[in-house]
Amino acid sequence: MRGGTHGRRPRARRLRAVLASAVLLAAALTGCAAEDDGRTTLSVGTFGVFGYRQAGLYAEYERLHPGIRIKENVIERSDTYFPQFLTHLVTGSGLADVQAVEVGTVHDLAAGQGRRLADLGRAAGVRRTDWLGWKWAQATAPDGRTVGLGTDIGPIAVCYRKDLFRRAGLPTDREAVGRLWAGDWRKYLDVGRAYRKRAPAGTVFTDSAAGVYNAAIHGYPERYYDRSGRPLHAGGPALRTAWDLAVRAAREGLTARLRQFEKPWDQAYANGRFATVACPPWMLGYIKEKSGDAGRGRWDVAAAPRPASWGGSFLTVPTAARHRAEAVALAVWLTAPAQQAKLFARQSSFPSTPASYGMPELRDARNPYFGDAPVARIFARAAVDAPTLVIGPHEQQIGTAFTDVGIPQVEQQGRDPRAAWAAAQKEIHNAVDE
Amino acid sequence: MTAASPTTVEEPDAEPAPGPARTPPARDRGAARRVRRHRWDVRWSPYAFVAPFFLFFSAFGLFPLLWTGWASLHRLELTDMNRPEWAGARNYLRLLHDEFFWNALGNTFTIGVLSTVPQLLMALALAHLLHQRLRAATFWRVALLTPYATSVAAATLVFVLLYGRDYGLVNWVLGLAGVDPVDWQNGTWSSRLAVSSIVVWRWTGYNALIYLAAMQAIPDELYESAALDGASRVRQFAHVTVPSLRPTILFTVVVSTIGATQLFGEPLLFGGAAGQKGGASHQFQTLGLYLYEQGWFGFHLGRASAVAWAMFLILLLVAAVGGLLARLLRTDH
Numbered sequence: 001m002r003g004g005t006h007g008r009r010p011r012a013r014r015l016r017a018v019l020a021s022a023v024l025l026a027a028a029l030t031g032c033a034a035e036d037d038g039r040t041t042l043s044v045g046t047f048g049v050f051g052y053r054q055a056g057l058y059a060e061y062e063r064l065h066p067g068i069r070i071k072e073n074v075i076e077r078s079d080t081y082f083p084q085f086l087t088h089l090v091t092g093s094g095l096a097d098v099q100a101v102e103v104g105t106v107h108d109l110a111a112g113q114g115r116r117l118a119d120l121g122r123a124a125g126v127r128r129t130d131w132l133g134w135k136w137a138q139a140t141a142p143d144g145r146t147v148g149l150g151t152d153i154g155p156i157a158v159c160y161r162k163d164l165f166r167r168a169g170l171p172t173d174r175e176a177v178g179r180l181w182a183g184d185w186r187k188y189l190d191v192g193r194a195y196r197k198r199a200p201a202g203t204v205f206t207d208s209a210a211g212v213y214n215a216a217i218h219g220y221p222e223r224y225y226d227r228s229g230r231p232l233h234a235g236g237p238a239l240r241t242a243w244d245l246a247v248r249a250a251r252e253g254l255t256a257r258l259r260q261f262e263k264p265w266d267q268a269y270a271n272g273r274f275a276t277v278a279c280p281p282w283m284l285g286y287i288k289e290k291s292g293d294a295g296r297g298r299w300d301v302a303a304a305p306r307p308a309s310w311g312g313s314f315l316t317v318p319t320a321a322r323h324r325a326e327a328v329a330l331a332v333w334l335t336a337p338a339q340q341a342k343l344f345a346r347q348s349s350f351p352s353t354p355a356s357y358g359m360p361e362l363r364d365a366r367n368p369y370f371g372d373a374p375v376a377r378i379f380a381r382a383a384v385d386a387p388t389l390v391i392g393p394h395e396q397q398i399g400t401a402f403t404d405v406g407i408p409q410v411e412q413q414g415r416d417p418r419a420a421w422a423a424a425q426k427e428i429h430n431a432v433d434e
Numbered sequence: 435m436t437a438a439s440p441t442t443v444e445e446p447d448a449e450p451a452p453g454p455a456r457t458p459p460a461r462d463r464g465a466a467r468r469v470r471r472h473r474w475d476v477r478w479s480p481y482a483f484v485a486p487f488f489l490f491f492s493a494f495g496l497f498p499l500l501w502t503g504w505a506s507l508h509r510l511e512l513t514d515m516n517r518p519e520w521a522g523a524r525n526y527l528r529l530l531h532d533e534f535f536w537n538a539l540g541n542t543f544t545i546g547v548l549s550t551v552p553q554l555l556m557a558l559a560l561a562h563l564l565h566q567r568l569r570a571a572t573f574w575r576v577a578l579l580t581p582y583a584t585s586v587a588a589a590t591l592v593f594v595l596l597y598g599r600d601y602g603l604v605n606w607v608l609g610l611a612g613v614d615p616v617d618w619q620n621g622t623w624s625s626r627l628a629v630s631s632i633v634v635w636r637w638t639g640y641n642a643l644i645y646l647a648a649m650q651a652i653p654d655e656l657y658e659s660a661a662l663d664g665a666s667r668v669r670q671f672a673h674v675t676v677p678s679l680r681p682t683i684l685f686t687v688v689v690s691t692i693g694a695t696q697l698f699g700e701p702l703l704f705g706g707a708a709g710q711k712g713g714a715s716h717q718f719q720t721l722g723l724y725l726y727e728q729g730w731f732g733f734h735l736g737r738a739s740a741v742a743w744a745m746f747l748i749l750l751l752v753a754a755v756g757g758l759l760a761r762l763l764r765t766d767h
Binding site (some may be wrong): 268 | 511512513514515516532533534591594598599600601617619620672692706707708711712715729732733
């Protein structure tokens with residue numbers, strides 16, 4: 001009896017194992033089979049949260065096109081996403097049907113791999129005039145092919161704390177605040193100096209010198225390259241102006257010496273450490289989340305000194321996409337004015353299509369957290385007047401040489417601005433050296 | 435499975451078969467086959483068992499190694515991967531006067547020493563303590579291993595908060611002691627110390643357990659005779675424990691050196707949003723981070739591959755020097 005059970009058990013167990021794996025295999029096979037119900041599955045590759053799913057746009061598209069199913073692959077960080085996308089593009093495998101691209105890398109992509117991306121400028125239903133002229137130009141290669149359709153943009157405003165402004169003896173009304181620095185970021189620093197004189201204890205005027213730098217430099221068309229493509233990163237006028245502003249803000253103690261998107265920055269929001277921050281639309285949600293209830297009704301939004309746009313994305317369709325025609329149709333639909341307006345309502349992604357600005361989602365948009373500010377109107381004005389940025393090779397590496405090396409060396413490590421400038425130049429040289 | 439089952443069926447009556455007369459010729463052939471199979475089994479099975487490792491190694495170790503070697507001899511840009519250009523030794527020659535590379539090499543060495551030396555010394559001391567008779571010994575051993583079981587990301591993010599300039603716990607404690615707050619991330623030495631401390635925290639327990647295992651293999655007689663000779667606890671530790679642990683210590687030094695040369699996750703996450711730069715002045719950028727920055731932020735795959743091979747060659751060099759030292763020490767004894 002005992003021997004019998006002993007003899008049987010291993011075999012029974014083996015049988016069970018075999019059965020289990022057979023069941024698993026069958027499940028896997030039917031899993032695949034279940035997908036094959038005649039519908040075409042389109043994949044969309046994005047970095048971070050684009051919000052299409054959250055805003056119900058995929059569901060809506062699937063309703064409109066019963067033969068289509070949409071699947072989204074999200075990679076959290078754009079600096080992980082882009083190298084992977086590039087390798088997939090070159091090998092022609094592992095690609096999603098629609099792939100998102102960030103403005104900092106769109107030029108390198110269009111110039112180096114433009115031929116591997118569909119020319120969306122010629123796609124059915126695309127009207128060039130729907131987009132802001134500068135947005136359209138950013139994704140257009142020198143040979144005239146437009147490889148990306150604009151999604152969101154980052155027009156800049158200034159978010160400020162009304163309570164801190166009042167205590168520092170400054171105006172608090174958003175129109176009046178905007179007038180304080182209208183036209184010139186140098187006036188913004190003047191306001192900062194006035195603030196410093198009567199600053200509530202433990203607070204400073206703005207969060208970081210790099211934030212001032214980014215907001216200022218994106219107001220000029222020729223930042224690191226001029227229109228003929230000649231490099232200006234050794235010291236063009238826009239670069240000099242923005243650098244001087246950032247260095248002054250840092251050296252005069254107008255900044256909280258923080259780095260954006262790091263933990264201490266979040267904590268400073270929660271603790272009400274700074275009174276202003278240059279803010280694109282997507283930062284409103286961030287401020288609300290980090291400042292929490294303590295900041296409710298205290299923040300407001302005013303126009304920035306100069307119109308500018310910082311950041312933004314595009315949708316592209318690789319020529320090697322499995323369902324290219326369907327993917328193009330989806331990209332066109334997702335970036336159309338009506339959909340961009342819906343996305344703004346849900347995700348605060350600001351449309352790159354001016355036709356959206358008159359739609360109810362934007363026209364009537366007021367942000368209760370920011371004192372019912374008509375945020376869409378403020379951002380739309382900046383978007384329409386923002387210059388066409390000239391975008392060149394190594395855009396991102398050059399930008400970070402200033403924001404992650406040069407400026408923090410002055411602001412956080414107390415180094416001499418001349419030495420910091422030289423360090424940033426060395427950094428650029430190393431990055432662009434072929 | 436089917437090939438094995440006849441043998442298992444035959445096994446029971448294979449034992450009680452004393453008389454040669456009872457063995458039919460067919461069984462003889464069967465026995466010969468079994469012997470042959472057994473020999474074949476003994477000779478080749480070990481290879482079959484180690485084969486998966488080598489298969490995986492050639493796919494995920496050897497191939498990348500060779501491909502990286504090829505890439506390091508080319509100008510290869512991630513933005514334009516289909517057009518590699520032969521570059522000869524240019525990527526390597528470039529490293530010779532690349533100050534970012536030398537800075538990273540120096541940092542790797544400094545942080546390596548700052549983390550490995552205290553780590554191994556503390557591990558030895560902890561193992562010595564644990565080797566005594568303690569209550570709840572298992573608890574202490576498991577507790578030692580917890581940091582090792584924690585993910586780099588989780589541990590480092592907590593340390594980033596602890597070392598925060600404005601709201602960090604470390605500065606708060608320093609403030610209680612009347613010390614001015616330290617800007618851990620931006621200082622040159624403070625940042626290196628902070629990164630090293632994360633490494634020390636994660637790996638000390640692991641090494642301590644290895645030492646403990648080796649200590650338990652030391653025969654008690656050695657301690658008894660040392661005690662009879664009047665050696666104190668400290669002298670016993672220095673003259674019995676440490677010499678007996680020499681091979682183990684060598685092993686941990688080798689493993690920690692390899693780990694220190696490849697140090698990556700801790701400084702990357704400690705650096706925050708622009709972690710690959712290792713601080714605004716690259717003050718804690720290690721070779722691993724420089725490689726990552728070159729390849730995945732600068733998109734220069736050829737240059738990144740050259741850094742990778744340089745790291746590999748440096749490790750070989752360290753291993754050669756280490757081997758030489760070990761041999762010298764042994765003959766010395």
